[in-house]
Amino acid sequence: MAEFDADQEGGETAGHPVAGAEMLDMAAGSRGTYARSQERVGRLSVIQKLLYALGEMPGQHMNFAIGSFIMLYYNQILGLSSTMVAVAGGLALLLDSASDPFVGAFSDRFKSRLGRRHPFMYAAAVPLGFFIYLLFAPPAGLSEILLIAWLVSFLILTRQAFTVFSVPWSALTPELAVDYQDRTSLASYRALIATVCGGLAGFLFFNLVFAASPGYEQGQLNPENYAFFAPLIGILITLWCLASAYFTRKQVPYLLQPAVTTRASFSDMLRAIMLALRGSNYQIVLGGLLIYFGIASTLATFDMLVSTYFWRLSGEQLGFISVAMIIGPISAFIVAPRLQPAFQKHHVLCAALFVQMLLSLVSVSMRLGGFFPENESPLFLPLLSSFAVVQAFVQALTMIMLLSMIPDLVDEQEYRVGERQEGVFSAGVATATKAVGSVGLIVSGVLLDTFIGLEPGSANTEIAEDVIVRLAITDAVIVNAFILIPIYLLSRYTLTSERLTQIQIELAKRRG
Numbered sequence: 001m002a003e004f005d006a007d008q009e010g011g012e013t014a015g016h017p018v019a020g021a022e023m024l025d026m027a028a029g030s031r032g033t034y035a036r037s038q039e040r041v042g043r044l045s046v047i048q049k050l051l052y053a054l055g056e057m058p059g060q061h062m063n064f065a066i067g068s069f070i071m072l073y074y075n076q077i078l079g080l081s082s083t084m085v086a087v088a089g090g091l092a093l094l095l096d097s098a099s100d101p102f103v104g105a106f107s108d109r110f111k112s113r114l115g116r117r118h119p120f121m122y123a124a125a126v127p128l129g130f131f132i133y134l135l136f137a138p139p140a141g142l143s144e145i146l147l148i149a150w151l152v153s154f155l156i157l158t159r160q161a162f163t164v165f166s167v168p169w170s171a172l173t174p175e176l177a178v179d180y181q182d183r184t185s186l187a188s189y190r191a192l193i194a195t196v197c198g199g200l201a202g203f204l205f206f207n208l209v210f211a212a213s214p215g216y217e218q219g220q221l222n223p224e225n226y227a228f229f230a231p232l233i234g235i236l237i238t239l240w241c242l243a244s245a246y247f248t249r250k251q252v253p254y255l256l257q258p259a260v261t262t263r264a265s266f267s268d269m270l271r272a273i274m275l276a277l278r279g280s281n282y283q284i285v286l287g288g289l290l291i292y293f294g295i296a297s298t299l300a301t302f303d304m305l306v307s308t309y310f311w312r313l314s315g316e317q318l319g320f321i322s323v324a325m326i327i328g329p330i331s332a333f334i335v336a337p338r339l340q341p342a343f344q345k346h347h348v349l350c351a352a353l354f355v356q357m358l359l360s361l362v363s364v365s366m367r368l369g370g371f372f373p374e375n376e377s378p379l380f381l382p383l384l385s386s387f388a389v390v391q392a393f394v395q396a397l398t399m400i401m402l403l404s405m406i407p408d409l410v411d412e413q414e415y416r417v418g419e420r421q422e423g424v425f426s427a428g429v430a431t432a433t434k435a436v437g438s439v440g441l442i443v444s445g446v447l448l449d450t451f452i453g454l455e456p457g458s459a460n461t462e463i464a465e466d467v468i469v470r471l472a473i474t475d476a477v478i479v480n481a482f483i484l485i486p487i488y489l490l491s492r493y494t495l496t497s498e499r500l501t502q503i504q505i506e507l508a509k510r511r512g
Contacts, residue, residue, distance in 0.1 A: 037253040043182055048251070049189040052176060055121075055169040055244035056194035058237045062132060062162055064202065065233050066155070067300045069220070072308070073136065074151055075448075077223050079457035084148060086301065086445020090438035092155035093297075097434035099163050104424045107168040115252040117168035121245035124165035129238030131158040136230035159434075165241050171422035172248070174407035175255045178504075181340050187403035188333045191396040195329030199392075201236075202322030205229070210315035218308060219315035221459040275417060276424045281495045282409050288486035289402075290436045292353065295482050297440030298447075299360075302475040305454070309463050310367070310472045311384065312375055324385040328392025336400045345408075346493035349401040352394040353490075357483040359394070363387045364476035368469065405493075408500050415503045418510075447474055 044052075066089070074085045103120070110116045135154040138147060177186040209229050210219035219225055276282060307313045313321070339348050363384070366372040373379040406425055414420045448454045452470045454463070 036255065036257070040254045044176055044186065048176075049186055050193065051247040052172065052186070052244070052251075053189040053193035054240060054247065055166075056190050057197055057240035058128065058244075059162065059166055060194045060198040061201065061233055061237050061240065062128075062158065064198065064205075065132060065136065065229075066158075068304045069136070069226075069229075070151075070155075071301050071445075071448075072220060072304050073223075073226060074147075075454075075456050076221065076459045077226075077457075078138075078147060080144070080147060080151070081445075081456050082448035082454060083442075083445040085151065086441045086443075086448075088148065088152045088155055090440075090442040090445075091152060092159050093434045093438035093441065095156055096159035096163055097431040097438065099160060100167055100431040100434065101424060103163055103167045104171065105421075107171060108421055108424060111257050114249070115255050116257055117172055117255075118245055118249060118252060120164050120168040121241060124161050125238050125241035125245070128158065128161035128165060128241060129234040129236075131161055131234075132237060133230050133234030136226050136233070169244065170406075171425075172251075172255070173403065174410045174420075174422045174425075176251065177407060181337065183404040183407045184340050184345070184400060185337050187400045188336050190403055191336075191399045192329055192333040194399070195392060195396050196326045199322050199324075199326040199329075203319040206315040206319030206322060210318075212314055212316065217314055220304070220308065220318070275419065276413060276421050279409065279413055279416065281412065281493055282425070284489060284493050285402075285405060285409065288489040291489070292483065292486035294436035294440040295479055295486075297437035298444045298479050299475060301441060301444035301448075302471065302479075305448075306472060306475050309468050310364075317381060320381060321385050321388050325388050325392040328389045328394075329396035332393050332396035332400060336397060340497070344496055345401045345405050346490050349398060349405075350487045350490050352397040352401065353483055353487050355394045356391065356398070357480050359387055359391050360476045360480050364472050368472065405495075408495055411500060411503055411507060412495055415507055 070089060071082065071085055074080045075082050107116050107120055110119070112119055114122075131154050135151070135158055138150045142150060173183070173186060173190075177183040206219070209232065210222070210225050212219050213222060216222035277286075307318060336348075363372070373383060407422075410420060410422050410425050413425070448471075452474060453467050454471065455461075
């Protein structure tokens, strides 16, 4: 078969053009750089995919804890201002984002008998669980300054420890799944585990840890419940990290490793990061994700507040919705691989983002317009749960498409410059989401304190109706509408399934 021209189907493949001869020279210089101890026969089994996907659970638990409860706990219960809590979260995310590419670049070059990724996964397990436990267990009687210092310190430590686990773990995806559709399948298992197990965990947390009690109809507002939640979430996260690392250890012989030990200096890692940023399709994905996750981080801060004050949901109702939402990702798991023969990944991703935006807008607009059943109606919870199920479906579809696109970009990068950068590419996405997410967190805190006007320490007081309305409109209409921007950017992605097939054929020739 004739060599694939990297400039066909959409122009140059990178913002920094590389001539064909130069590209081949770069690739030739790296031939033999990576090797496997054993060649895999066939594809990953279902069991192997499920065991790998267990690695979604530490992040799912961490995001559930921080995303759902940090603002509620530190602002509404402990009395810190929304802006202060948001700035603390934003600072932790910003510092975390700076470390992701270097962890990725270091793991790309790391060589050991446990492979490139597993040593990092083992090392992060216990610190991650311990730090998130301390985050939700500040000593009683701290002054405001010390409480802020506690929040900032353990948010930073928690996120840094998670980076050491998650970036190497995510970088395993391109090595475990090779072809275009199998990557969608592996990403589907990741989304399935994250959302199904996450939904079950949410149901148990809300019904056991945050159940209603005398004086607290909404258990999430009871400060005593966090004394049990803190050690429980820490232990679970540590166990999931260790389980994911242990049960994927048998895959190490099939994973690529540097043929020789390579130097991992700061300058080398910085060069690797800059090299990755030259790809035009990677730039498009990063640009779209920067905006999308900035919006998502702002909306995530509002979620528990909207559920508590706008929808007036109890812990048990939140638990019911959490378990009902499992239907969504299961449906996405079934549907996503069947969409691949007919649609390109970025087209499915854009459609899923649009539906996400529409669902939030419609549900809140119906409630404000008087078309949504009242809380006392037997139709209220089933209807709200239906919206949540469809939302979970499109969110899982978004996750599947995104996760399966990154390995494709890794192959395109190896074709262009002759270097595989699974860790850098995975870390780049994490960095983009965290860096801009830090801005989104700060924006949400400022909006809560200024435009929305939600007072700190309001857990046991009646919230003014106009404050609740502003909270809902800001969440579902004003911020949500900006999702149209990443939809437009991602529509310009050009790495199609046909193009990737040709790239992989050429890469197989070079390695051979």
